[in-house]
Amino acid sequence: MKILCVGDAMIPPDKFGAASEEILSGYAPEVQLTDWLGITDKAYLQNERVKVEKGGPAAVPIPENVRALIADCEVLLVHYCPVARELMESAPRLKVVGITRGGVENIDVATATARGIPVVKISGRNAQAVSDFAIGLMLAEMRNIARAHVGLLAGKWRKEFVNVSWLPQMSGKTIGLVGLGKIGALVARKLSGFEVKVLGYDPFVTPAQLAGLNVELADLDRLLASSDIVSIHARLTPANRGMLGARELALMKPTAILVNTARAGLVDEQALVAALVERRIGGAALDVFGTEPLPAGHPFLGLDNVTLTSHLAGTTVDALTQSPYLLCEEVRRFLETGRSAEIVNPQVLAREAHGG
Numbered sequence: 001m002k003i004l005c006v007g008d009a010m011i012p013p014d015k016f017g018a019a020s021e022e023i024l025s026g027y028a029p030e031v032q033l034t035d036w037l038g039i040t041d042k043a044y045l046q047n048e049r050v051k052v053e054k055g056g057p058a059a060v061p062i063p064e065n066v067r068a069l070i071a072d073c074e075v076l077l078v079h080y081c082p083v084a085r086e087l088m089e090s091a092p093r094l095k096v097v098g099i100t101r102g103g104v105e106n107i108d109v110a111t112a113t114a115r116g117i118p119v120v121k122i123s124g125r126n127a128q129a130v131s132d133f134a135i136g137l138m139l140a141e142m143r144n145i146a147r148a149h150v151g152l153l154a155g156k157w158r159k160e161f162v163n164v165s166w167l168p169q170m171s172g173k174t175i176g177l178v179g180l181g182k183i184g185a186l187v188a189r190k191l192s193g194f195e196v197k198v199l200g201y202d203p204f205v206t207p208a209q210l211a212g213l214n215v216e217l218a219d220l221d222r223l224l225a226s227s228d229i230v231s232i233h234a235r236l237t238p239a240n241r242g243m244l245g246a247r248e249l250a251l252m253k254p255t256a257i258l259v260n261t262a263r264a265g266l267v268d269e270q271a272l273v274a275a276l277v278e279r280r281i282g283g284a285a286l287d288v289f290g291t292e293p294l295p296a297g298h299p300f301l302g303l304d305n306v307t308l309t310s311h312l313a314g315t316t317v318d319a320l321t322q323s324p325y326l327l328c329e330e331v332r333r334f335l336e337t338g339r340s341a342e343i344v345n346p347q348v349l350a351r352e353a354h355g356g
Contacts, residue, residue, distance in 0.1 A: 001029075001095075002028060002031075002032065002093075003020050003032070003074070004070060005017055005077045005078075005324075006035070006076070007034070007036070008035060008037060008045055008080050009040050009042045010042065010079060010080070010320055011100060012035070016033060016079075020324070022328070024075070024328050027332070035065070036066065036079075049080045049106075052080070052105065056082075056084075057083055057108045058085065058086070058108070062082075062086060062087050067087070070087060071092075074093050074094060075094075075331065076091070076097045077331070078099055079101065080106060082106040083108060083112075084108050085111040088111055095117065096119075096334060096335075097117055097118070097120070098119075098120040098330070099119070099120070099122075099327070100323035100326070101323075102122065102124065104344050107344075109345055113347060118343045118346075119344040120327070120330050121342050123342060124181075124183070125326055126316070128319070129314050129319045130233075131190055132190070133287065134259055134313065135187060135191065137261065138257065138285065141257050141285035141306070142169075142229070143167075144167075146307050147161060162279070162304050166282070168255070171194060172195065172196070174198075175191055175196050175197070175230075176200070176227030176230045176231070177200045177215070178202075178231070179232065179233035179234035180202040180205045181233065183261075184231075184233035185209065185213055187233065197216070199218045199226060199227060200213075200215040200223070201217070201219065202217075220243075221251055224252050225252070225253070229257045230252065231259040233261070236262070236263035236265045241265045242266070242267070242268045244258075246268065246274070249272060249280065249281060253281070255282040256281050257281070260284070260287065264286075264288040264290045272284060283306060284305070285306070286300070286308055287309045287310075287311055289311075293310065
């Protein structure tokens with residue numbers, strides 16, 4: 001069996017290779033390594049990643065170095081490299097595609113399913129990192145931490161801020177979590193020491209997932225109207241794109257803060273700008289944007305009631321280093337048992353079981 005590992009500037013090929021050789025060597029005597037873009041420029045990588053995320057796996061051409069190695073590949077492991085229909089059609093022996101992320105925007109899952117190829121992801125690889133960051137953004141926006149820092153760099157000893165008349169503390173507040181998957185659940189657990197009430201909205205959460213979280217379920221409208229901080233932790237789908245628009249933002253308290261470390265598309269950005277400009281909500285803390293990098297002149301850059309970060313929430317050395325190992329363990333589980341809870345398209349297994 002041949003494994004092809006396609007790394008990038010965030011997870012280099014040698015990291016994939018080390019994990020594959022440690023965990024999958026019993027299945028694959030041959031592990032080949034290559035780099036999707038062949039560059040170490042992380043900003044360029046992020047630009048290409050955004051193109052794929054917005055336009056799908058076929059939005060960028062297949063590099064020749066990947067095309068040259070794919071023909072006899074049976075296991076394909078990637079991070080951001082797109083796996084489009086054309087690439088899969090060039091790999092007639094391909095048995096499984098693995099991705100070191102929870103999202104699969106760069107994989108043509110429909111084609112993989114049609115060809116009977118399981119797609120294995122890893123959930124929660126950066127859940128600890130993002131949950132830490134979300135709480136950090138809550139504190140930064142609520143207590144003006146970033147604004148005070150910027151002021152000191154400019155020689156200003158700031159005491160006056162937009163929220164000075166209602167300057168809050170965490171204790172006694174209500175935090176609303178939109179999404180209670182691995183990240184949302186970790187945020188809830190980590191908030192337990194702040195003496196807050198936690199509301200949660202997630203139409204897919206199970207009672208087992210709620211066990212021990214001390215979260216009160218609420219519908220979205222009630223959560224928005226009741227919360228002092230609303231933090232988004234949902235995965236973006238066609239069904240929930242723009243789930244927080246002008247109507248939903250109007251339900252929030254005039255002192256409430258919106259935190260988004262998930263996906264920009266979950267929030268109507270123009271509606272959020274208007275709510276912040278008109279002071280209809282207290283503030284926002286954002287790590288994701290409709291256009292990245294955030295362009296010069298964007299309205300967010302002129303506001304004093306928003307904390308902005310450059311899509312950093314999930315990026316820690318720990319999370320990236322562990323990802324190939326987590327993926328290889330999941331791929332090994334599939335190769336050993338024919339099953340995995342992380343398979344995106346489990347219908348291919350049902351088809352195999354019935355000889356389809």
